[in-house]
Amino acid sequence: MSGDSVWVLGTSMTRFGRYPDLDAVDLAAKVCLEAFADGEVTVHDMDVMAAGTLFQASTSMGQRIQKQIGQTGIPVFNVTNACATGATAIRTVYLSIKAGEASMGLAVGVEQMGKMGLLRGGSKEEANLYEPAGRYGAVTAVDGVIGTETMPGVFAQAGMAYAYENDGVGFEQFAKVAYKNHLHSTLNPLAQYQKEFSLEEIMGSPVQSYPNTLLMCCPTGDGAAAAVLVSEERLRSMPKRVQKRAVKIAASVLTSDPWVESGQVQPDVNTLTRNAANQAYEKAGIGPEDLDLVELHDCFATAELIHYDNLGLCEPGGAGDFIDSGAPFRDGTTPVNVSGGLISKGHPIGATGVANVFEVTTHLRGEAGDRQIKGAKVGLAHVIGLGSSCGIHILEKAA
Amino acid sequence: MASTRQVPIVDYLRIGARPYLRATECGHCGARYFDRRNACAKCGKADFVNARVSNRGALRSFSIVHRAAPGIPVPYVSALVETDDGTTVRSNLVDCPADPEHVTLGMKVRLATYVSGTDDAGTECVAFGYRPV
Numbered sequence: 001m002s003g004d005s006v007w008v009l010g011t012s013m014t015r016f017g018r019y020p021d022l023d024a025v026d027l028a029a030k031v032c033l034e035a036f037a038d039g040e041v042t043v044h045d046m047d048v049m050a051a052g053t054l055f056q057a058s059t060s061m062g063q064r065i066q067k068q069i070g071q072t073g074i075p076v077f078n079v080t081n082a083c084a085t086g087a088t089a090i091r092t093v094y095l096s097i098k099a100g101e102a103s104m105g106l107a108v109g110v111e112q113m114g115k116m117g118l119l120r121g122g123s124k125e126e127a128n129l130y131e132p133a134g135r136y137g138a139v140t141a142v143d144g145v146i147g148t149e150t151m152p153g154v155f156a157q158a159g160m161a162y163a164y165e166n167d168g169v170g171f172e173q174f175a176k177v178a179y180k181n182h183l184h185s186t187l188n189p190l191a192q193y194q195k196e197f198s199l200e201e202i203m204g205s206p207v208q209s210y211p212n213t214l215l216m217c218c219p220t221g222d223g224a225a226a227a228v229l230v231s232e233e234r235l236r237s238m239p240k241r242v243q244k245r246a247v248k249i250a251a252s253v254l255t256s257d258p259w260v261e262s263g264q265v266q267p268d269v270n271t272l273t274r275n276a277a278n279q280a281y282e283k284a285g286i287g288p289e290d291l292d293l294v295e296l297h298d299c300f301a302t303a304e305l306i307h308y309d310n311l312g313l314c315e316p317g318g319a320g321d322f323i324d325s326g327a328p329f330r331d332g333t334t335p336v337n338v339s340g341g342l343i344s345k346g347h348p349i350g351a352t353g354v355a356n357v358f359e360v361t362t363h364l365r366g367e368a369g370d371r372q373i374k375g376a377k378v379g380l381a382h383v384i385g386l387g388s389s390c391g392i393h394i395l396e397k398a399a
Numbered sequence: 400m401a402s403t404r405q406v407p408i409v410d411y412l413r414i415g416a417r418p419y420l421r422a423t424e425c426g427h428c429g430a431r432y433f434d435r436r437n438a439c440a441k442c443g444k445a446d447f448v449n450a451r452v453s454n455r456g457a458l459r460s461f462s463i464v465h466r467a468a469p470g471i472p473v474p475y476v477s478a479l480v481e482t483d484d485g486t487t488v489r490s491n492l493v494d495c496p497a498d499p500e501h502v503t504l505g506m507k508v509r510l511a512t513y514v515s516g517t518d519d520a521g522t523e524c525v526a527f528g529y530r531p532v
Binding site: 264 | 430468
């Protein structure tokens, strides 16, 4: 053990889904209290807190949660980073511990979206009088005229750009990703949907933005996830049974999108993921071949496929062969999204980047029940927030 | 006879006898932008010149959009076009059926303009897309 590592001490998540009778504060408070219990600590042990939410980012979410779990006066960082919000909350607590200003902290992510439907893409409102507005001097709404701004479309374009540059990638390869994740979700009681679909059903479901059909898109929903992080020094003062279940954060990385030529018209989700992965592997001293499981950001099936390549899970250009070979299935060489992924587990945005750390932690502890990847020792959690941000955490089982 | 007044849908579309897209180009590194920039996102310098983007290019990615906000006609093809001078443009593919059989990655395209609407003063909005060559 390296001495100054940061560890996951306790963690919890709600089942993702719809909670019309609860609010986001209820969902978040529930997982915070469960994460304390999981780590055998209380709110009085916390030196710092980070709370992530996207749609309620201006509501002092962290302080509102404190009113439900304990107001101890510790600093709260309310964070938002699109779909990387949860990972940003974890990294904020991680940095506070690394800086020596805290020895234990709480990261929580939460979102209540309900049946929000299609994200992005403005409604078309014909202007009464054409007046240039905004940074492009647009005289009217441009979504659907100057291409698409909707999420299924933007990520479809990301996948099709990969298909243009590489052989062996098409509609069927993208559909197989969704087939896999729906299949995986049948073993996860915390998944929003737990239903298997055939490849034919997936390819035949209503097209949202080709090649993404409905069953290749993540749903909107409600949910929360929390993690208690602790310094190695403080962990060593805790009971052996607590130490045994702690999971080491071997790498915590956050990147933004560097300039690329096409970035002004199409968000580049590749370069920042590659940069984050390279940094994370170097910090952890491992390579992608060492990973026993990966939870990556499959907001759409097209996204998962290109991240096989971005994370170095497959040969360069070989993402089509990778899914065709069965490698990312739970019985394959590199199980990917054994939770069901965003596509089937769900994607309450602020919670996602904490929930995938929960998932990997649970496998490394050997506590994942029916979906357990046997003997898992190292896992990677990845999220992308358009804008863009990429968060990667590599976790290792206690020695 | 007074001709109908026309305005471009965005200010980087230049309309007239020979429509084209006008980019803001970094005088130092050549990076191109369609909006105004305070400094270049690639190199950080702040000297810009106007550049005329080639009207010809190839389809480097697309999506056929079947689900959009209310009022937007579907299906349509959202396209990423790489112009012959290396600038990536997003727009709709026009004059092409919106199905995977007719839209091919790498297909050659060229800029096309059309009237997309008229406001209460009778001013026409001119939009742009790319049509297969």
